Amino acid sequence: MSHPGFAAILKKIETEKEKFDAISKEVWRNPELRFEERHAHNLLADALEQEGFKVQRHYILPTAFRAEYPPDRSSERQVQVAVLCEYDALPAIGHACGHNLIAESSLAAGFAIKAALETDPSIKGKVIVIGTPAEEGGGGKNILIEGGAFINIDVALMAHPSPTDHLFPPFIGYKNLTVDYKGKAAHASGYPWEGINALDAVVACYNSLAFLRQQIKPTNRIHAIITKGGVIEGIIPEEAQMKIVFRAANLEDLKSLQEKVIACIFAAATSTGCEVMYNINERSYEHLLTNKELANTYKKHAEAMGVVFQDGDHRIIPFMASTDMGNVSHIVPSIHPTFSINTSAPNHSKAFTEAAGATAAQTPTLNAAKALALTGLEVLQSTELLNAVKRQFEEDIIAENIGSS
Ligand SMILES: [Zn+2]
Ligand SMILES: [Zn+2]
Known part of the structure; x- marks a missing residue:
């Protein structure tokens, strides 16, 4: 943890936490259904632009965006870390999956990785915040994959609110x-x-x-x-x-x-x-392949903030749903841990909607943002880690192909 970027990440998220909370609450108060997330799209794109990211609005899909830092298009190959925002809501029950908190944690992680990059211009890397609409049954990420959004991306990071903390949530196809x-x-x-x-x-x-x-x-x-x-x-x-x-x-x-x-x-x-x-519907969701190297890096940072993962505790049933992040995880090394937000209510319930808009969700959301950003920075500054992540990914894909043949 000696790199000055690590301190810059923690400081950035602490300093701007009110701004992140305000954006999250604005998304929460204005629930928009899949493919119709115009307000959230504009809100997040505006914030990233003001922060100095180069933003492509309406990227591949009308309510998707892509924000890069540094904005230059260097011909030199750079390590590219993507953090993914989700921001769609559900019919009738609003932000019952807490995607406003995913928007918040990934936005905050993007800002924080940028702050870390600014402390050390020798890092040849980029942070890319991708706005991915329509997770709830629309397969927004599948369309972004088909549109080429993940070409040259080295790792993809995202965390999802739930009643439990799981590093390897068993998201199924x-x-x-x-x-x-x-x-x-x-x-x-x-x-x-x-x-x-x-x-x-x-x-x-x-x-x-x-x-x-x-x-x-x-x-x-x-x-x-x-x-x-x-x-x-x-x-x-x-x-x-x-x-x-x-x-x-x-x-x-x-x-x-x-x-x-x-x-x-x-x-x-x-x-x-x-x-x-x-x-x-041929746009199906694949099961989630959590990259162990990335997950262990995230775990180290989250545990340092007091998070207790429940993966080994068989009394605690993990959030076993499906996500289009599963498809991303089959083409790019990825993590998609769940983080608890001080509620026992299940996702897709009205009580979870309340929890996703409550102040008590803020500390866990910002801790997730910090752990995502610290993981991203480690990948950007350590070729050794990046190589281990890629080796793990190749092994996982080979094992998948053997299993399904
Ligand atoms: Zn959901
Ligand atoms: Zn969800």
């Missing part, structure tokens, strides 16, 4: 699909035998998925909602629709679960006599 059943309308009392009931097909499929759920691995998940179920009670529903999400810990499990889910979809069509069409 995710696919979603829409299923449409088509039957035949008829008078529900006068001529029911003339009808084919599409709602029955949806209900049969939903129930089959529920039966399937008890025979799947504890790391698998299935959930569904019914989005269309008829127009009026007196007509046998001709059209019905449901949306299904299924998740698994790796590609192999995801493939196997997909086959079972599709069998449930067809079984319901057969038993009711309906026609069925389903559409799988």
Whole structure:
């Protein structure tokens, strides 16, 4: 910790903590849904520009941005550390995943790494803050990947609020699909035998998925909602629709679960006599590959601030969801630890929304920002660490490919 940049990071975050909090609260008070995060985009882009970053607004996506420091385009190869902001909210319940705190911690980490770089012009490196919209079901990072946002990036850093502190949160792969059943309308009392009931097909499929759920691995998940179920009670529903999400810990499990889910979809069509069409969203989320070298660096700094990671404690169930950061983690060495924000409420609940806007969330969020920035600085100043991170990444990818072949 002798490099002056480490002290500069801690000082920068402490000095500007009110500004970071104000931005976070402004995002929290104005929840915007995936791909519509215009206010958050402008707020964060303005702050980065004022700080001296070179900002590309509307980068690849209308509500994404890319902010770089130093702004020059040197031809010399530089180490590039990316910190990723998220800022989308959920329908009806606002910032129930606390993405305002992700915006805050990554913005603060970006500012702090810049402050560290300013203490030592000999470091040939860059910090890049990337604004990544639409994490909640939109796969914003997948679109940014396809657009080339991660070309030449050496590591990607982000932390996510949750009720627990996990260095290796088991974020699992995710696919979603829409299923449409088509039957035949008829008078529900006068001529029911003339009808084919599409709602029955949806209900049969939903129930089959529920039966399937008890025979799947504890790391698998299935959930569904019914989005269309008829127009009026007196007509046998001709059209019905449901949306299904299924998740698994790796590609192999995801493939196997997909086959079972599709069998449930067809079984319901057969038993009711309906026609069925389903559409799988190809923009799926991959499971998260946490880079051990980066994670251990983050751990060292977070623990020095008093964070106690709960990875080994089997009484504490980690936040096991899915994230488009999973896709990033398969192309660039990444970390995505979770940090607790003084609540036992689960993500995607109204109580978590309250916690994400509360003052009690600030210290853990800023500690996460400090640990991210200190990790970023270590990567920028130590070729040895960067090489170890890259070696670990290659080993993880080889192991993945063996596992799924
Ligand atoms: Zn969420
Ligand atoms: Zn989230």
